Amino acid sequence: MKNKSFLFLTPLLVLIFILATCAPAEKESTAEEKTTAKAVSRLQLIKDRGNIIVGCNAELPGFGYLNPAGEFEGFDVDFGRALAAAVFGDAGKVEFRPLTAAERLPALQTGEIDVLIRNTTWTLTRDTVNELDWAAVTFYDGQGMMVRKATGWKTIEDMEGATIATTTGTTTEMNLADTFRSRGIDYTPLLFESTQDTNTAYEEGRADAETSDKSQLAALRSAMANPDDHVILDITMSKEPLGPLTAHGDNQWNDVVRWVVWGMMEAEEKGVSSKNVDEMLNSNDPTIRRLLGVEGEAGKSLGLPPDFMVKVIKQVGNYAEVYDRHLGPQGINIPRGPNRLWKDGGLLYPMAWR
Numbered sequence: 001m002k003n004k005s006f007l008f009l010t011p012l013l014v015l016i017f018i019l020a021t022c023a024p025a026e027k028e029s030t031a032e033e034k035t036t037a038k039a040v041s042r043l044q045l046i047k048d049r050g051n052i053i054v055g056c057n058a059e060l061p062g063f064g065y066l067n068p069a070g071e072f073e074g075f076d077v078d079f080g081r082a083l084a085a086a087v088f089g090d091a092g093k094v095e096f097r098p099l100t101a102a103e104r105l106p107a108l109q110t111g112e113i114d115v116l117i118r119n120t121t122w123t124l125t126r127d128t129v130n131e132l133d134w135a136a137v138t139f140y141d142g143q144g145m146m147v148r149k150a151t152g153w154k155t156i157e158d159m160e161g162a163t164i165a166t167t168t169g170t171t172t173e174m175n176l177a178d179t180f181r182s183r184g185i186d187y188t189p190l191l192f193e194s195t196q197d198t199n200t201a202y203e204e205g206r207a208d209a210e211t212s213d214k215s216q217l218a219a220l221r222s223a224m225a226n227p228d229d230h231v232i233l234d235i236t237m238s239k240e241p242l243g244p245l246t247a248h249g250d251n252q253w254n255d256v257v258r259w260v261v262w263g264m265m266e267a268e269e270k271g272v273s274s275k276n277v278d279e280m281l282n283s284n285d286p287t288i289r290r291l292l293g294v295e296g297e298a299g300k301s302l303g304l305p306p307d308f309m310v311k312v313i314k315q316v317g318n319y320a321e322v323y324d325r326h327l328g329p330q331g332i333n334i335p336r337g338p339n340r341l342w343k344d345g346g347l348l349y350p351m352a353w354r
Contacts, residue, residue, distance in 0.1 A: 041250070042114060042246070042247075042250035042252075042253040043087075043250075043252050043253045043256060043303055045114075046087060046114055046253070047087065050088075050093065051084070051088075051093045051094055051095050052080065052083050052084050052087065052093065052094045052095070052114050052115065053094075053095045053097055053112070053113045053114045053115075054077075054080035054083070054094055054095070054096050054097065054113065054114065054115055054116075054117055055097050055099045055104055055107050055108060055112075055113040055115070055116040055117070055118055056072060056074075056076055056077055056080065056096045056097065056098060056099070056116075056117055056118050057074070057076065057098065057099075057118045057119060057195070058072070058096075058098035059098075059194065059195045059196040060074070060119065060195055060216060060219055060220070061074075061219040061220070061222060061223050061332060062074055062075060062215070062218075062219040062222075062326050062327050062331050062332040062334070063075050063076045063077075063118075063119050063215070063216070063219060063326070063327075064076045064077050064096075064098075064117075064118060064119070072096040072098075073326070074326050075138075075139070075322060075323065075326040075327050075331075076117040076118060076119065076138075076244075077096065077117075078316055078317075078322045078325070078326065079117050079138060079244060079260075079261065079264075079322070080094050080096060080115070080117050081094055081315070081316050082260050082261075082264060082312045082315075082316040082322075083115065083256070083257060083260055085308075085311040085312045085314075085315045085316055086256065086260045086304055086308040086309070086311065086312050087256070087304065087308075089305065089308075089311045090311075090315075091311075091312075091315040091316055097112070097113055099113075099116075099118060100169075100193050100194055101167050101168070101169040101170045101193065101195070102168065102169035102193050104116055104118050104120065105120075105126070105130055105132065108132060108245065108246070108247050109130065109131065109132070109247060111247065114246070114253070115135075115244050115245070115246055115253075115257055116244065116245050116246075117138075117243075117244040119139075119141075119213065119215075119216060119242050120242060120243075120245060121170075121171045121213075121240045121241065121242060122134045122137065122241045122242070122243065122245075123171060126245075131247065131248040132245050132246070132247060132248065133245060133246050133247070133248055133250075133254045134243055134244070134245045135243060135244045135245060135246065135254055135257035135258035135261060136243050136244070136257075136258050136261040136262060137241040137242065137243045137347075138242060138243045138244065138261055139215065139241075139242040139243070139339055140239075140240075140241055140242075140337075140338040140339055140347050141213040141214055141215050141216075141240040141241070141242055142213070142214055142236035142237065142238055142239060142240055143171075143172055143175050143176075143211060143212065143213055143214070143236065143237040143238040143240055144211065144212070144213070144214035144217050144232050144233060144235065144236060144237065145159075145164075145209055145210075145211050145217075145232070145233045145235060145237070146202070146209060146210045146211070146212075146217045146220075146221060146230055146231070146232050146233070147159075147208065147209045147230070147231060147233060148208075148229060148230055148231075149228070149229055149230060149231045150229070151208070153209075153233065154233065154234075155233070155235065156179060156180070156183060156185065156235060156237075157183065157185065159185065159187065159208070159209060160185050160186060160187075161186055161187065161188075162187050162188070162208040162209055163187070163188040163189075163190050163206070163207045163208050163209075164176060164187050164188070164189060164190065164207060164208065164209045164210070164211055165190045165191075165192065165198045165199075165201045165202045165206070165207035165209070165210045165211075166189065166190070166191060166192075166198060166210070166211050166212065167191070167192055167193065167194070167195055167198050167212065168191040168192065168193055169193065170212075171238070171240070172211060172212050172213070173189070173191065175211075175237050175238040176189065176211050176237070177189075179237045179238075190206065190207045195212075195216070195220075198210060198212075199220045199224075203224055203225070211237070213240050213242070214232060214236070215327070215334055217232050218232065218332060218334050219332050219334075222332045222333075243261070244257050244261065252302070252303060255302055256302050256303070256304065259298070259302060260308075260309075260312060262350035262351055262353075263291060263309045263312060263313075263350070263353070264312065264313070264316075264317070264318050264319040264322065265318075265319045265341065265348050265349075265350035266287070266291055266350040266353050267291065267309070267313050267318035267319070268318040268319045268320040268321075268341060269341055269343065269350065270285065270287060270288050270291065272288060272291065272292070272313060272318060273313065273317065273318050273320075273321060274313055274314055274315075274316075274317045274318070274321060277292070277310055277313045277314050278314075280292060281294060281310070286354075287353050287354070290353050290354060291309050291353050292307065292309055292310050293305070293306035293307040293308065293309065293310060296354070298353070319348070323336065323339065
């Protein structure tokens, strides 16, 4: 009797063991396969389409705007061109789609654009509730306040009862409310959907002040009829880390965006520029050789050609070249400050290229 019970239980125990050990592994594999399939879809979609659709600004000198020839130009715009150079070897294979502050996040969430590069602040809510993924920080900023020099205002406390223009649907609107509420100061917000409308209202005298990121205020002031009549106060109301972002789930595409940005920073750090990139192909520096695809498999791991950063640097430039062209001495002349490389006392710290 004992032997018959044992014979009866053995197959049952074996079956239970098989089900217990195999089922979780099968479920994990399925989830991994779905994630991988979803992650590569955006990059493959871009390759099949033949261009990259970039959400950008069309109203902000220095960052994203239409020049007199009707072409998109600016710091953010050049990062979009850099992505096209990386994926296709041609910086021209990009479509820029101008978006207001209110339009930009939904356009990314619905897949209307592939990447958003439009002076957008990295925040907890956008990273989680809005299901967006930042790739890297391209510009460290802070919210400021611009007023007419004639007011004599120096501090937030001087602005009791002021009417302040700002753009709705931005972190700026919330930061403004938080700053004045924490100090118990009354003010009247004047809200617009467009950056240009906000600035026009202030310049025409419908508002006593205008608030936005300091870099944006500097850009807008530079285009005013009388820039010297306005001053950006020496106050910083918030932290505003800005950079390109993608929708949740496109992990490989987000990696491409991230490493192109870091590659441009690494190129500056290593002294590789659009002027000497061909010579640098013969460098003995291991990091430079990996950066330019002479050795290693950086391109393959991203789904890109081995020399993708050569194309980026040659056609668009390293980080310093892009900054100087639009925001530095050749552009609206904003000091680099925290946007210097880490070795120069700034916050830009590209991750290890290996």
